[in-house]
Amino acid sequence: MRERLLVDESSVLHLPRYVRLGFDQLRACWLVLAPERMYVPDKIALEILKRLDGVRRIELIVDTLAKEHAAERKTIATDVLKLLQELADKGLVST
Amino acid sequence: MSLPPPLGMLCELTHRCPMSCVYCSNPGELVRGAGELDTQSWQRVLEEAAALGVLHVHLSGGEPCARADLEQIVGQACASGLYTNLITSGLLLDAPRLERLCEAGLDHIQLSIQAASAQMAARIGGRKGAHERKLEVAQLVGQIGLPLTINAVVHRQNLSELESIIALAVELGAQRLEVAHAQYVGWALVNRAALMPTRAQLDEATEVVERARERLLGRLVIDYVVSDYHGVRPKACMGGWGRRFINVSPDGFVLPCHAAQLIDGLRFDNVQARALGEIWSEGEAFCAFRGFDWMAEPCRSCPRKEIDFGGCRCQAFLLTGDARNPDPVCELSAHHSLLAGHTCGLAIDAAPELVYRHYSRTP
Numbered sequence: 001m002r003e004r005l006l007v008d009e010s011s012v013l014h015l016p017r018y019v020r021l022g023f024d025q026l027r028a029c030w031l032v033l034a035p036e037r038m039y040v041p042d043k044i045a046l047e048i049l050k051r052l053d054g055v056r057r058i059e060l061i062v063d064t065l066a067k068e069h070a071a072e073r074k075t076i077a078t079d080v081l082k083l084l085q086e087l088a089d090k091g092l093v094s095t
Numbered sequence: 096m097s098l099p100p101p102l103g104m105l106c107e108l109t110h111r112c113p114m115s116c117v118y119c120s121n122p123g124e125l126v127r128g129a130g131e132l133d134t135q136s137w138q139r140v141l142e143e144a145a146a147l148g149v150l151h152v153h154l155s156g157g158e159p160c161a162r163a164d165l166e167q168i169v170g171q172a173c174a175s176g177l178y179t180n181l182i183t184s185g186l187l188l189d190a191p192r193l194e195r196l197c198e199a200g201l202d203h204i205q206l207s208i209q210a211a212s213a214q215m216a217a218r219i220g221g222r223k224g225a226h227e228r229k230l231e232v233a234q235l236v237g238q239i240g241l242p243l244t245i246n247a248v249v250h251r252q253n254l255s256e257l258e259s260i261i262a263l264a265v266e267l268g269a270q271r272l273e274v275a276h277a278q279y280v281g282w283a284l285v286n287r288a289a290l291m292p293t294r295a296q297l298d299e300a301t302e303v304v305e306r307a308r309e310r311l312l313g314r315l316v317i318d319y320v321v322s323d324y325h326g327v328r329p330k331a332c333m334g335g336w337g338r339r340f341i342n343v344s345p346d347g348f349v350l351p352c353h354a355a356q357l358i359d360g361l362r363f364d365n366v367q368a369r370a371l372g373e374i375w376s377e378g379e380a381f382c383a384f385r386g387f388d389w390m391a392e393p394c395r396s397c398p399r400k401e402i403d404f405g406g407c408r409c410q411a412f413l414l415t416g417d418a419r420n421p422d423p424v425c426e427l428s429a430h431h432s433l434l435a436g437h438t439c440g441l442a443i444d445a446a447p448e449l450v451y452r453h454y455s456r457t458p
Binding site: 002003004005006016017018020024026027031033035036038088089090091 | 203
């Protein structure tokens with residue numbers, strides 16, 4: 001039986017086989033395709049999704065984003081974990 | 096303003112099916128095997144769909160696995176870059192065929208169940224032993240590593256099993272569960288008196304789903320489609336007519352929704368005579384109720400028209416005789432009181448005779 005995936009900074013996540021992230025030429029935007037679902041990720045979500053490579057821990061992704069955006073690390077961490085937990089609860093990311 | 100590309104396409108590859116479900120959404124007049132599009136035609140339709148901008152393709156039926164060329168069709172869909180979903184009863188699947196479909200690139204399987212108990216499932220689906228077989232197939236899907244959605248159409252006959260249906264979906268390792276109240280077109284319309292839930296059943300079902308969603312957060316996603324007839328605001332049927340969705344019938348007719356052929360006076364194009372993109376943008380049936388110009392009052396001046404697009408055209412036609420009327424589910428419709436005639440005074444233990452899906456005797 002499946003257990004709920006709880007995301008924290010030590011998590012290493014990737015998009016499962018059935019979740020596709022890709023650039024749609026016709027619509028000129030990035031799309032996430034999943035069973036019966038289509039999402040248009042915003043700029044920040046896209047930056048996070050592109051970094052889910054199944055290798056990097058979330059803390060490293062937070063470090064990078066905080067540096068790139070010259071933002072407070074704590075704020076970025078809260079936002080990133082919130083987003084990833086939502087995605088995990090929809091089955092869109094896995095460990 | 097240019098027309099946005101469609102998002103999804105449902106390919107009804109065949110109407111042949113080993114089940115005879117009393118709620119089937121297929122039309123009363125089923126297409127016979129000899130009338131079905133051939134492999135190359137389906138492959139061309141899939142290529143055209145991808146070029147047109149379709150993202151998701153749903154291979155359905157009938158039972159799509161009744162086609163011996165399903166692997167080729169799946170292969171084409173995936174090669175064209177379409178996100179490919181197989182909507183199946185599971186009865187014609189075994190491990191080797193699942194592996195072949197997986198290798199062909201299939202993204203997702205949606206498996207229907209008719210109830211939680213074998214006895215109820217046989218009563219609804221008209222086939223003994225089917226339920227047990229479906230449970231085996233669900234296990235196989237998990238072993239192969241394909242994501243699984245369980246789909247359960249619910250109605251007065253099986254709503255008492257809803258809790259068990261949810262538990263079964265968890266047990267089978269499904270990622271998603273669709274609990275959909277029957278939509279009264281096709282065979283469900285024939286059986287409407289037997290399938291219509293009582294108000295109390297509907298309210299209880301909604302509570303059961305809401306509690307399960309909380310309890311199963313992160314373990315099972317539950318999509319819930321409520322019953323139309325008990326509502327006061329219509330659904331944005333198909334996300335709006337001709338706005339998002341294409342349906343292709345087994346014999347190649349291109350429909351704005353799977354039930355659209357029941358509307359008298361609409362002419363439908365066929366993929367054998369016209370390109371899919373042209374049918375989408377210019378076809379008579381697609382243009383008939385696209386946008387807002389076709390609307391009469393109270394829809395025309397209603398601020399909700401951009402939310403619900405006037406509801407379901409098929410339901411408007413079936414219940415009022417004119418597809419241009421507002422969906423009578425809307426309480427602003429002059430025909431809204433008609434629905435009470437179908438939803439009031441239902442006895443939960445009454446068991447009217449069920450009519451099982453079948454081919455008409457005269458081909």
